[in-house]
Every structure is written in C-alpha cells, then in structure tokens.
Amino acid sequence: MKLFGTNISSIPPEWKPLARVFAALGDEHRQRILLLFEKGERLNVGQIAAVSTLARSTVSHHLQILHKASVLCSEKIGKEVWFWINRNWLEKTLGNVLNYVQQNC
C-alpha cells in the first residue's frame, strides 16, 4: 500500500488541481454547459442562460467553478464576459492522468 507522508491524509501536490477539474466535470449542469461549445467557439453568460433552465446567476456560478478549475478561459469585452474551453489544459490534465493510470495501475 502506498503511503504519502505519514498517513493517508497527504496527497501529492500535483493532484490538487486535478481534484478541482474532476469535481467541476462531475456535475451534470456543468457537463451540459461544456457540451454546448462548438470547436473553438466563445459563449457568454447570457447565451448559455438563454438555453438553460437555470437562472442567469446560477449559470454564472457554474461558469466560475469551471473557470477556477481552468477548464474554461474567460475574457471580458465591453459588457460581456466570453468563455471558451481551455483545450490545452484539458488535454494536458487528462493526458497526465491517463499516463499515471497506465504506469501505476
């Protein structure tokens, strides 16, 4: 059994950002939001809220969770905040986990 540090309670630091990604992707609302994006497309809060059953403020909240997990990038232009998928981060993160699984599981 692998023990990190003195007991189970410590996690390798490189796994921390991963927990946020998985938690972000583990919610169905956030999955639906992500699946809306076409390749390279940018969407703002209003567009997403318009096709969602959730309130605008709720959509904004979920977008922030995705943003903090680095799954989405964002840029404010004028009145609107535009979001798009952080493809590089997602590829790198998923690739790392896949490598870990292949080597250590």
Added chain:
Amino acid sequence: MKLFGTNISSIPPEWKPLARVFAALGDEHRQRILLLFEKGERLNVGQIAAVSTLARSTVSHHLQILHKASVLCSEKIGKEVWFWINRNWLEKTLGNVLNYVQQNC
C-alpha cells in the same frame, strides 16, 4: 452552439457514466483512497480504514461510490471484500474523453 435534443437539458447518453466517474474522482478522500493502491494491488475496507482518518463505515461508503462509478472492482472472499482499480475502464474512459477534447474542442 451545440444543442442536444430540444434544449440544454439532454445529454448524450455516452456521457452519463462519465459523470459518475468524474464525480467519484472529484472528492479528495476518494483520491487518497485510490492513490493507496500499488500496481495491481488488492485492498479491503479494513486495510484502508486503518490508514485513514475516516470511520470504517465512511470508507465503505466511499468505496461503494468508486465501485458504482466502475473505478474499482470488488470481490468478496470469505469475510472480506477486496477492491482493486479497474484499470481497463479507467484507461478507456479517460482515453475517450481525451479523444473527444482533441476532436471537438
């Protein structure tokens, strides 16, 4: 913007089992549990609870979540239930998501 079905509320069915996996991996306790496993190793509830700060019943609960998400396999032998990482499923699932990202993001 991609719309599945009539509105945002429907998700492609192939994404459903994925939500469970991500939700399972998105919890730090469960990450710690998973990281305990050596390559190919099998562990039972008691072994994991022994190095954990969580109660035995709580560990059992988390193991069930991981099991329902297909992240862990289990087999009951005598009094004990042995768990091990479902390497194939993890590889396949992560690989699928990675492919999706590479093709559609």
Added chain:
DNA sequence: TTGTCATATTCATAAATTTCGATATGTTCC
C-alpha cells in the same frame, strides 16, 4: 456629463444534497 439600458457578479437566503459517524443488521468462519 447625466441618465438609461444591458450585461455580469455578488449577496443573502432557502432548499437540496452530501458527508460522516453511530448503531443495527447481515455474512462468513471458527
């Protein structure tokens, strides 16, 4: 500049869900 929309976020609150441990129940082995 001032006022008015339009957009997004923050806040306060309520509701729902998850988490966790204690206890009870079920299995298996002796």
Added chain:
DNA sequence: GGAACATATCGAAATTTATGAATATGACAA
C-alpha cells in the same frame, strides 16, 4: 453460538446548489 468483517440505515452537520435582489461595470444616447 460467538467473533470478525462488511454493509445498510438513520440523523446531525456541513457543503453545495439555486434564486431573486442588489450592486458594479460598460455602452450609448440625449
């Protein structure tokens, strides 16, 4: 039967989620 292990159930606490109202910021016209 009794001991050892795992699971199921239940309630309290903690966390997450959802919402409308309030706030902040930018665009634009008068």
